[in-house]
Amino acid sequence: MIAEIGHYALVLALGLALIQSVVPVAGARLRDDTLMGVAGPTALAQFAFVATAFAALTACYVMSDFSVANVFENSHSAMPLVYKFTSVWGNHEGSMLLWVLILSLFGALVAAFGGNLPATLKATVLAVQSWIASAFYLFILLTSNPFLRLPQAPFEGRDLNPILQDLGLAIHPPMLYLGYVGFSISFSFAIAALIEGRIDAAWARWVRPWTLAAWMCLTLGIAMGSYWAYYELGWGGFWFWDPVENASLMPWIVGTALLHSAVVMEKRNALKVWTILLAILTFSLSLIGTFLVRSGVLTSVHTFASDPTRGVFILMILVLFIGGGLTLYAWRAPALKQGGLFAPISREGALVFNNLFLTAACAAVFFGTLYPLALEALTGKMLSVGAPFFNLTFGPLFVLLLLVVPFGPLMPWKRGDLLGVAQRLIGAAAFALVVVAAVFAVTSGGPVLAPFGVGLAIFVMAGVVTDFVERTGLLRVPVATVWARARGLPRSAFGTMLAHFGLGVTLLGLVCASTWGTEQIVAMKPGAVVSLRSYDLTFDGTMTRQGPNYRETIAKFTVRQNGTVLGTVEPSKRTFPSRQSSTTEAALMTRGVSQLYLSLGDPNDDGSIAIRLYHKPLVLLIWLGAVVMFFGGGLSLSDRRLRIGAPKPAKSGKPALQPAE
C-alpha cells in the first residue's frame, strides 16, 4: 500500500508539473495575475507530493518491505538502520527520486521566498523549472520506477553494495545533488530572462544567492566524495580523474565562473550576455553529468547500446534542454544590450581572466572525459585518458589562474593599475619565495616543481592577508580604526577572502600529500615491526568479529613514535556473505593535519599478511580547504544586500512594460 501511495504521489506531481509548465507562461504573456499566480501553489504542492513519494520509498526501506523490487535489490533486514535510510538513494531509481525531490524543493523555495521577484519573471522561472521537473518525473515513471512490486516477496534482500555501506553515502550524494540540481535555478532564471528579453543588474542579484548556495553544496559534496574514496578504496588516492568525478567537477568549474561573472553583472551591469550563457552551460554540464553517471555509457559504450532505454531517455532530455537553451540564447541574446564599460586592467578584467581560464580548464576536463566515448562510438577506436593527461592540460591552466587570484580583489573596478597592485603584493610574493627556498632546503626528492606549488599556495593565502590589510589599513592606522573598517566591510568581502584562502589551503594539501607522501608495502607476521618516517608500527595480531551483516578480520597494530606509544590502529577487511564481496576498511591515525594510513591486503599462506602503510603529510588540508571555501560562500550568502534582497518595484497597479535595455 505504501509503495502504491508513493507511486501515485509521483504521478500527481507530474500532473501538477505539467500544469505549472503551461499556465504561468500563458499568464506572463497575457499579463494575467490569476494565471501567473498558479505557479506558486503548484510548486509547493509538487514538492509536497514528491516528498510523499520519497517518504513512501524510505518507509519501504526502513520496514524492509522486500516485495518492492528496489528494496529487495538494495537492502537487507540486518543492515544498520542508518544504512536503511541512506540506501534509499544508494541505487539508480532511488537516487533519481532524490534528484527530483531536490529539484522540487528548489522550485518550492523560489515560490516561497521569491516574493520580491517581478510577477512575470517569477511565473516564467517556475514554469521553466517545471519543464525540467516534468521531464524527470516522466523519466522515473517510464524507465526507473522505484515502486515496482515483485510477484512473490522474497524473505531476504540482496543487501546494499558494501562499498556504499558507509556514512559517506549519507552526506555525499545529497550534497552533490543539492549542487547539481541547485544550478537548475540559475538555468531557469537565464531562460526566463531570455524569454522576457529583459535582464539587468537586479537579475544578477536574484540569481547570485541561488548559484552561491548550489556552489557551496557542490563544493562540499565533491570534497566529501573525495575523502570517502580516500578512506574507503584503500590505496590512499583522493582524486582519480574518473569520468564520474569529472562529471561533478565540470559543473563546479563553470559554476565558479558563473559566480564571478554574476558579480561583474551585479556591480557593473557588464558581461550580461556571457553570464546568461554560463548559467545555461552550468546546468547543461549538470545534466551531462547525470547522463554520464545514470545512462551506463561509462561502463562501456556497448552496454549502453544493448540496453539504451534509460540512456536514450536522458539523452533526449539533454538534447531538449541544452539544445533548446542554447538555441533560445542564440536567438534572443543579441537583443540584450551590453552595458558597463571597463578597461582590460581592472577588477572586471581580472574576473574575465578568471572566466576564460576556468572555461578552458573545464574544456580540458570535458574533452578528456567525453573524447574517448565519442571516438569509440564513431570509429570504434579505444583510447584511454587518465590522470597524466589531466595533469598536463588542466594543471597548467589552474596554476596560471591561481597566480592571478591575489590580484583580482586588489584591483579597482573600471580601471586599475597593474603596477600598483603588483607593488602591494610584493610582500606576499616575497614571503612565498622565502617559503619556496625553505622547502627546497628542507626536503629532498619529489619533482622540482613541487616547492613552487607550495609557494603558489602560500602566495594565494598571503594575497588574502594583503587584501585584508589593504582594506582595513592594518599596521598603518590605529587598531580602533582597523576594527571599525573591518566591521564596515561587507560580509561578501570576507566571503571572498575566506573562499580564496580555502583554495590556497586545498592546493597546499594537494601538493604536499602527493609529493612528500611516503609508503611501505610489506608482508608482516604477528610481532613484526614496520617503520615509516618517525613512526614504528608493531603488528600485534589478527582477530575476527561478527558485524550486523558482515564478518570482519581485524589486524591490530600499536603505533610508536620514538618509543612512546601513540595508540593502536585496527585496519580490517569485511566480508559480506549476502553479496559475496568484501571491503577494505583502512585505519587512519590523524597527527595534526597529516595522517598515517594503513590498509590490509590478502593473507599469505605462510601466515603473514600484506599491508600498505602511508604517511600523508598535510593531507587533511585538501578537504579542510573545501570546508573553508564552503564557509566563505556561506558568509557571502549572508551578505546584507542578499538578505535584504533586491529593491522591489513600486506597487502601482499593473507593472509597466519594461523596455528591453
Next chain:
Amino acid sequence: MSLARTRWVSIVLFAAALAAASPSFAVQPDEILSDSALETRARTLSGELRCMVCQNQSIDDSDAPLARDLRLLVRERLKAGDSDAQVLDFLTARYGQFVLLRPRFGWDTALLWGAPAGVLLVGGLAIVLALRRRKDLSVSATTPLTDDETRRLNELAGR
C-alpha cells in the same frame, strides 16, 4: 564483462566521486624491485598505464590479475635495461593505444589535446575583439555636440 559485474559497476558509479573500483590492493610486496631507482621508475610508469579490464584505473592502483602481470612485465623490461620510452613502446605495440593513460599526440587525438588551448585562444581573441569594438563604441558616444545641441544646452542652462 559479466552481467553481475556490470550491474555492480553501475551501482558504484552512483557514488559519483567514488572511483569505480573494488577495494584494492595493488602493488604486492613480492613485486617490489630491490633496486630502488628502478622501482621508482616502475611506479611512475605504472601510473601511466591502464589496467585494461578495469574502470579507468592505472595498473599501479588495480588489484586485477592482469594489472599484476603488467606490473611484472614493466619491471622485467626495466631490469632488462629498457628506457621508460622503450617500455611504453613495447606495451603499446602489444596492447595498442588503449594501454596509455596519456594518449599520444596524433591526428586522432589532435582535438583532444588542442581543445583546452583552443578554447583559451578563441576565448582570448573574442575578448580582445569585444574590448576593441566597445572602445570604438565609447569613442563614438563622445563625439562633440552639434551646433544645434550646444545651442539648446545653453538655453537650458540659461546662458
